[in-house]
Amino acid sequence: MLPKLPLSDWIQHIVDWMSAHLGGLFTGISTVIEGIVDFFANIFLLPHPFLFIVILGAIAYYAGRLPLALFSMFGFLLIYDLGYWTQTMNSLALVITSGIISIVLGIPIGIWCAYRKSVSRIVVPLLDFMQTMPAFVYLLPAVTFFSLGVVPGVISSVIFAIPPTIRLTRLGIMQVSGELVEAAEAFGSTPAQKLFKVQLPLSLPTVMAGVNQTIMLSLSMVVIASMIGAQGIGSEVYRAVTQLQIGKGFEAGIVVVILAIVLDRLSQNLIKPKAGRNRRRAA
Amino acid sequence: MAILELKQVSKLFGPHAEQGLKLLKEGWTKEKLAKEKHITVGVNQVSFDIQQGEIFVIMGLSGSGKSTLVRMLNRLIEPNGGQILVHGKDLLKMNKEQLRHVRRKTISMVFQKFALFPHRTVIENVEYGLEIQKVDKRERSKKAAEALELVGLKGWENKMPDELSGGMQQRVGLARALANDPEVLLMDEAFSALDPLIRRDMQDELLDLQEKMKKTIVFITHDLDEALRIGDRIALMRDGAVVQIGTPEEIMIHPANGYVERFVEDVDLSKVLTASHVMRRPETIALDRGPRVALELMREIGISNLFVIDRSKKLLGVITAEDASAAAKNQQTLNDILITDVPYVAPDRMIHELFEMSSSSKLPLAVVDDQHRLLGVIVRGALLGALAGGIELEGREEHAAEAATL
Numbered sequence: 001m002l003p004k005l006p007l008s009d010w011i012q013h014i015v016d017w018m019s020a021h022l023g024g025l026f027t028g029i030s031t032v033i034e035g036i037v038d039f040f041a042n043i044f045l046l047p048h049p050f051l052f053i054v055i056l057g058a059i060a061y062y063a064g065r066l067p068l069a070l071f072s073m074f075g076f077l078l079i080y081d082l083g084y085w086t087q088t089m090n091s092l093a094l095v096i097t098s099g100i101i102s103i104v105l106g107i108p109i110g111i112w113c114a115y116r117k118s119v120s121r122i123v124v125p126l127l128d129f130m131q132t133m134p135a136f137v138y139l140l141p142a143v144t145f146f147s148l149g150v151v152p153g154v155i156s157s158v159i160f161a162i163p164p165t166i167r168l169t170r171l172g173i174m175q176v177s178g179e180l181v182e183a184a185e186a187f188g189s190t191p192a193q194k195l196f197k198v199q200l201p202l203s204l205p206t207v208m209a210g211v212n213q214t215i216m217l218s219l220s221m222v223v224i225a226s227m228i229g230a231q232g233i234g235s236e237v238y239r240a241v242t243q244l245q246i247g248k249g250f251e252a253g254i255v256v257v258i259l260a261i262v263l264d265r266l267s268q269n270l271i272k273p274k275a276g277r278n279r280r281r282a283a
Numbered sequence: 284m285a286i287l288e289l290k291q292v293s294k295l296f297g298p299h300a301e302q303g304l305k306l307l308k309e310g311w312t313k314e315k316l317a318k319e320k321h322i323t324v325g326v327n328q329v330s331f332d333i334q335q336g337e338i339f340v341i342m343g344l345s346g347s348g349k350s351t352l353v354r355m356l357n358r359l360i361e362p363n364g365g366q367i368l369v370h371g372k373d374l375l376k377m378n379k380e381q382l383r384h385v386r387r388k389t390i391s392m393v394f395q396k397f398a399l400f401p402h403r404t405v406i407e408n409v410e411y412g413l414e415i416q417k418v419d420k421r422e423r424s425k426k427a428a429e430a431l432e433l434v435g436l437k438g439w440e441n442k443m444p445d446e447l448s449g450g451m452q453q454r455v456g457l458a459r460a461l462a463n464d465p466e467v468l469l470m471d472e473a474f475s476a477l478d479p480l481i482r483r484d485m486q487d488e489l490l491d492l493q494e495k496m497k498k499t500i501v502f503i504t505h506d507l508d509e510a511l512r513i514g515d516r517i518a519l520m521r522d523g524a525v526v527q528i529g530t531p532e533e534i535m536i537h538p539a540n541g542y543v544e545r546f547v548e549d550v551d552l553s554k555v556l557t558a559s560h561v562m563r564r565p566e567t568i569a570l571d572r573g574p575r576v577a578l579e580l581m582r583e584i585g586i587s588n589l590f591v592i593d594r595s596k597k598l599l600g601v602i603t604a605e606d607a608s609a610a611a612k613n614q615q616t617l618n619d620i621l622i623t624d625v626p627y628v629a630p631d632r633m634i635h636e637l638f639e640m641s642s643s644s645k646l647p648l649a650v651v652d653d654q655h656r657l658l659g660v661i662v663r664g665a666l667l668g669a670l671a672g673g674i675e676l677e678g679r680e681e682h683a684a685e686a687a688t689l
Contacts, residue, residue, distance in 0.1 A: 182359050183398040187412040187463070188387035197415070201402045 015141050026145045033097065033151045040093035049080045060262070063269035072266075075258035084233055084255050091222050091232030092259065094150060098157035098218040103211055106162045110169025110207075111195065120170060127163040135160050135224050143228050153225030161217035168210025172203025212267045219260050233259070285332040285368075286467060286499050287356065292329045292365035294351050294523075297322040304364045313522060325351040327523040328365070335466075338493060338500045342510040343520030349503050352520070353471050356501065357390045358382055369467075387416050391460035395472040397452045399444040405455050406431065406440035412463040423462075430458040433492065450481040457489075467499045475504065486513050507546065511535070511555050519543055531555060553635035553670060558628050561669040562650045562659030565590045570599055570617055574610035577602055577617060588646060590657055591621055598657040601625050601646055627651045630658055634666055641666055 019026070044052065053076045061069040079088050113120035135156060142152035176199050184198040200207070226234030233255050240249035295303045295316075303322035307313075316322045326348040333339045343349045354360040356367060358374060367374040369385060377385065391412065399408050406427050407414075413423035431437060434454040444452055453473060460468055474482045490513060493500060504510050510517050511531040518528045519539075527539035535555050538544035568577050568589045577589055581604050591599045599621065606620035626640050627649040641648055641663050648661040 177398070179394050179396055179398040180400060182354075183392070183394060183400070184411075185359060186357055186386060186390075186392040186469075187415060187459075188383040188385075189415050190383065193415045197411075198400060202400075 015144060019144050022145075030146050030151045033101075033154050034149070036097045036100070037093050037150050037154065040096050041090050044089040044092055045086065049076075049085050053077055053080070056262075060266060063266055065269070068265050068269070072262045075262060079255050079258060082251055082255065084236060084252065087231070087233045087236055088255055088259060090150075090230075091219075091234060091256075094153060094157065094222065094225065094230060094232060095215065095219050095259075095263065098154045098161060098221075099211070099215045101154070101158050102162040102165050102214045102218065105158070106165030106210070106214065107169050107207065110166040110210075111173055111200075113166065113170040114173035123166065127166060130159050131163045135221065139224065139228055148229035150225075150230040152228050153221070153230030157218040157221040157225060160221050161214045164213035164217065165207075165210040168213070169203070169207045172206030172210075173199050175206065176202045208267070212264060215263050215267050216260065219256070219263060222256065284335045286335045286370060287333040287501070288366070288368040288371075289332070289356075290330050290366040290368070292352070292355060292362050292367060293327060294325040294348075294355060294360060295322050295363050296325055300363050324523050326355065326362070329520075329523075329525050330365075331518055331525060331528055333467075333499060333501060335499055336497045337515040338502055338513055340502045340504060340510040340514035340517045341520060342504055342507060342514075342517055344505055347520040348523035349505075349520050350471055351523075353469050353501060353503050356467075356469055357386055357392060359392075387412065387463060389465055390467045390469060391463050391465040392469040392471065393453070393456045393460045393473045395475055397444070397449075397456045397476070399452055399455055399459075401444055404441050404443060405436065405447070408444060408455055409458045409462050411459060416463075426464075427458070427462050430462040431455075433461060434458045434488070448481075449477050450485060453477060453485065457492075461492075461496070465498070467501065470500060470502045472503050472505065474509065475506065482509070489513060519546065532560070553633065553638075556634045556669050557630060558632045558634065558637060558648075558650050558661060559630035559658070561634055561665045562630070562661050563665060565649070565657055565660045567592050567657065568602075568617070569593075570621070572617060574602075574607045574615065574617060574620070577607045578604065578611060581607070590625075590649060590660065591617065592657050596656040598625065598627065598649055598651050598655055599623065601649075603646075622646070625649050627655075628661075629653070634669060637661065637666060 047055070053073050056076060057069045057073040060072040076088075079085060109123065113123050138159060139152065139156050142155045146152040146155060180198060180202065181194065184194040189197065222230075222232060222234035223237050224234070226232060226238045233252055236252035237249060237256065240246075240252055293304055293307065295307070297303065298321065300322060303316055303320055303324075306316060306320070307324065307327065313324045313327065316324060329348075329352060341349045341352060351360055355362045356374075362375060365375075369389060374382070374385065400411065403411070406424065409427035409430055410423045413426060418426075428437075428440065431440060434457050436451060436454050436458065439447065439451070444455060447455065453476075456473070474485050477485060486509060489500070492498075502510075502513060511534075514531055516528060516530055517534055519526045519534065521542055527534055527543050529537075532555070534543060535547050538547055566580070566584055566586060566589050568580060568591055570591050570593065581587060581589060587604045588601050590601050593599055600623040602617055602620055602622065606622075607617075609615075610617070610620045625646060626644045628637060628640065628651075630650050630652065637648060641661065647663075649657055650659045650661060651657055
């Protein structure tokens with residue numbers, strides 16, 4: 001008979017060791033993340049909901065389309081009307097925070113992967129692992145390290161949502177035509193000039209597709225994160241489901257959908273108008 | 284003066300390329316290396332000098348290593364061995380900073396598929412080389428605008444590259460390379476992606492630009508006609524090695540080996556050879572001689588006309604045997620029967636331009652220099668003979684020398 005590999009014991013030991021010895025680090029990370037989430041939540045809750053809705057409408061209009069502006073304003077008005085405003089703003093803060101952390105970490109990692117095959121050989125399987133491992137599983141160690149609340153929610157959102165940004169940044173950089181990279185080098189660009197003046201601008205549409213996916217995935221973690229105490233619209237859904245309140249569940253669900261559509265369209269369109277303006281000026 | 288010197292430059296692809304280079308020097312063949320060591324030889328110990336101000340064409344079919352070779356001249360590809368001297372300094376020993384300096388100031392490149400940055404306007408593309416040197420915004424716009432004007436794209440500054448035709452895009456590519464005011468332009472199949480008529484225009488414009496700017500141009504092509512048209516010297520490559528280096532005439536007339544010979548076989552000779560290649564020594568007479576002397580001369584040599592020149596060898600006209608014999612009977616002088624309306628051409632005219640002139644005139648064509656001095660004559664038979672390939676370079680030079688001393 002094959003003896004059972006004590007894999008679960010090993011992992012338990014690692015987690016125990018980490019929480020015993022790296023507590024200071026985790027507290028530090030926790031403070032920073034909590035600060036960012038609070039910062040955004042406070043900003044979102046600062047103006048009167050109507051003012052917020054008008055500002056949102058203006059941003060959506062700038063992003064390119066009147067229908068999007070109308071939909072955003074109407075949707076958020078509905079959220080306010082249904083009485084989920086504070087929860088929605090908390091969730092938005094969580095999504096924005098994990099989105100920002102994912103972008104700040106993911107784009108450089110993606111660039112690194114595109115530059116070095118050896119890095120990408122390690123990172124790509126790791127991404128597969130992060131995306132397919134059921135999210136509940138790493139919810140637990142997150143709680144062990146960061147205790148209950150919004151922070152482990154952000155951490156698990158980042159783990160779950162960062163892969164598309166890394167993957168698509170890598171893809172975008174690698175897809176820039178070799179001749180253009182050669183041209184940048186042939187004129188004497190430094191590596192940074194090559195990256196920022198040629199490779200990144202040209203891979204921007206692909207990178208943004210990744211960012212958009214990342215934001216959507218971190219939104220999809222909102223409900224799961226509520227199970228470990230992250231306040232927001234997710235906890236409304238969770239409560240409604242556990243109490244079998246079908247109507248309330250749908251209400252909260254619709255709020256999530258509205259939030260998702262607005263975030264999706266905004267993150268898709270915020271970058272594009274710039275290229276469009278260039279074109280129009282040129283023509 | 285040599286601006287670029289290549290010494291034994293090699294590039295091998297595959298595992299253990301360094302070891303492969305050693306084996307190659309020990310006399311291993313390319314085939315043996317590929318078979319036993321899985322090493323591909325891209326460029327095989329190439330040596331040559333490129334002189335300041337010349338258009339040096341590297342010509343070869345695909346896979347001959349020409350694109351690899353040109354990319355080693357600015358180290359877009361690292362050679363495995365050899366030396367590349369730029370103004371006497373070894374490019375391969377430079378650190379990154381020094382290499383960037385060479386790329387920014389000395390050597391610019393024009394690419395086959397233009398390689399314009401699609402997210403930048405035309406002028407932003409041209410400015411790129413200056414921008415990364417942190418040249419002040421106003422200064423670089425000025426220089427970029429000048430470069431664009433030079434290639435005939437004034438007024439297109441704010442278009443995006445994809446709004447331009449292929450020919451115009453490559454002009455932008457050229458302007459971008461010129462904006463840095465480099466000494467050397469590397470042009471990697473720069474006109475190959477253009478259709479033939481546009482390509483011809485671009486070649487002419489490159490020659491015009493070269494006349495004005497006196498850059499050193501290293502031009503890569505797979506098109507022999509193009510090489511012959513624009514090259515001051517041509518290096519023919521095959522299998523990573525240089526097979527022959529020479530002027531277009533030398534390569535056409537004295538192919539170094541069977542490979543070059545087969546290569547140049549199909550070339551339209553009429554677009555390579557010039558009037559000076561096919562002209563013969565002119566038979567001349569001074570105007571103060573009598574018609575009987577002229578008749579006697581023609582009879583002796585066995586020709587039916589004579590060119591008349593003055594003391595400084597300036598062409599005055601031609602007399603025919605028919606007129607001379609009539610003049611002898613009627614007591615006329617040569618001056619009376621002189622035909623001054625002689626068809627003449629410059630020595631550098633391509634012979635394909637001469638056929639019509641030659642066929643519409645009974646007289647041979649006179650070849651004259653810019654002071655109208657007679658250098659030689661072209662008879663119809665010589666034109667056809669040249670196309671058949673029966674021409675000797677040395678012979679031509681002898682004739683020209685004789686013509687000059689007559």
